[in-house]
Amino acid sequence: NAGVTQTPKFQVLKTGQSMTLQCAQDMNHNSMYWYRQDPGMGLRLIYYSASEGTTDKGEVPNGYNVSRLNKREFSLRLESAAPSQTSVYFCASSRGLSSGNTIYFGEGSWLTVV
Amino acid sequence: QKEVEQDPGPLSVPEGAIVSLNCTYSNSAFQYFMWYRQYSRKGPELLMYTYSSGNKEDGRFTAQVDKSSKYISLFIRDSQPSDSATYLCAMSESNYGGSQGNLIFGKGTKLSVKP
Numbered sequence: 001n002a003g004v005t006q007t008p009k010f011q012v013l014k015t016g017q018s019m020t021l022q023c024a025q026d027m028n029h030n031s032m033y034w035y036r037q038d039p040g041m042g043l044r045l046i047y048y049s050a051s052e053g054t055t056d057k058g059e060v061p062n063g064y065n066v067s068r069l070n071k072r073e074f075s076l077r078l079e080s081a082a083p084s085q086t087s088v089y090f091c092a093s094s095r096g097l098s099s100g101n102t103i104y105f106g107e108g109s110w111l112t113v114v
Numbered sequence: 115q116k117e118v119e120q121d122p123g124p125l126s127v128p129e130g131a132i133v134s135l136n137c138t139y140s141n142s143a144f145q146y147f148m149w150y151r152q153y154s155r156k157g158p159e160l161l162m163y164t165y166s167s168g169n170k171e172d173g174r175f176t177a178q179v180d181k182s183s184k185y186i187s188l189f190i191r192d193s194q195p196s197d198s199a200t201y202l203c204a205m206s207e208s209n210y211g212g213s214q215g216n217l218i219f220g221k222g223t224k225l226s227v228k229p
Contacts (some may be wrong), residue, residue, distance in 0.1 A: 004157070040122070042221035043158070043202065090157050103217070105157030 002026050004106035006091045012112045013081045021076040021109050023091030031094045032074035033058075033103065034066060036087040043090070049074055050097050081113045117141050120203055120220030129229050133190040137203035137220045140184065144218075147179050149188045150202040152222065158202055162188065193227045200224045 004025045013019055025032065033048040035058075045058030049068040063085060065077045074093075078085055089109045094101040120137045127133055135149075146165055150158035162177040164170045164186075170177045176189040186205070190197055203220040 040221065042120075043204075043219040045217070092157075102160050102163070105159065107157050108155070 004091055004093055004104055006089075006106040006109050008109060009107070010110045012114060013078075014114060015082060017081050018077065018079050019081065019111075020078075021089055021091070021111075022073070023075060023106060024073045025091075025093040025104070026072065027093060027095075027104065028071070029093035029104075030071070030096050031101075032068065033092040033094075034064070034074070034076045035090045035092065035105075036060065037090060037108075038087050046076065046089075078111075081111075083113045085111065086113045087111060118203065118205060118218050118220045121223055122221055124224040124226060126226045126228060127193055129193060129195060129227055131193050131227070133193050133197070133225060133227075135188040135190075135201050135203075135223050135225070137186050137205075138184055139186075139205060139218075141205075141207070141218075142181075142184065143207040144205040146206045147177070147186050148204040148217075149175075149177055150204060150219075152200045152202060154199075161201070193225075195227045195229050198226050 007022045030051045034046040035043045037043050044060045046060055046064050047055055047058055047066040049055045052071045055066050055068055067075045091106040092103045094103045118139045149162040151161045152158040164177050164179050167179045167181045174191045178187040200222040202222040204217050206217045
């Protein structure tokens, strides 16, 4: 069972470069999320998509854009990477937004901006 | 004051010990409480889920919620080296719309169980 798959797993960027993190889920989930995890800060929500065709800002959306390409795929784009965006990024999905729905996380993407 | 406070540890215990992990929170509207386990260089995985106050038991794990004190706990009995991980608490309010988008995580407690 693949679950939530993220690519790439590791990436080093130079300041100002752009890149897209890809995410796909095979659980037929409606809702998808992008989080970042930093030491001492915990998991913080960047953007989420309640369902195909909708996206909403989370706690820390500045410097990011997202695209819900279809029900399976939700990408995160850094248009002009900054060192402050060095982090571990997690994609996640759930059946719906209701709190009773389990969120399933991918294995993470380690991004370093130099 | 952060909405959710969690002691980051690290916490080191011998195999077989009872482990107590805790979070406090300030938002009295939180109704849903979760514990996630995160192994090194992996994504978090849901361990326990409770709604409102009370206890929930699953094998060696027990989750407790005390809404009057705004305090939640995760107990691990007969701890094993395989329990070594970071444990994250998470909580959200009761409203349906966007509630998962408002899931608030603690910073996590790193647990090490020594053989």
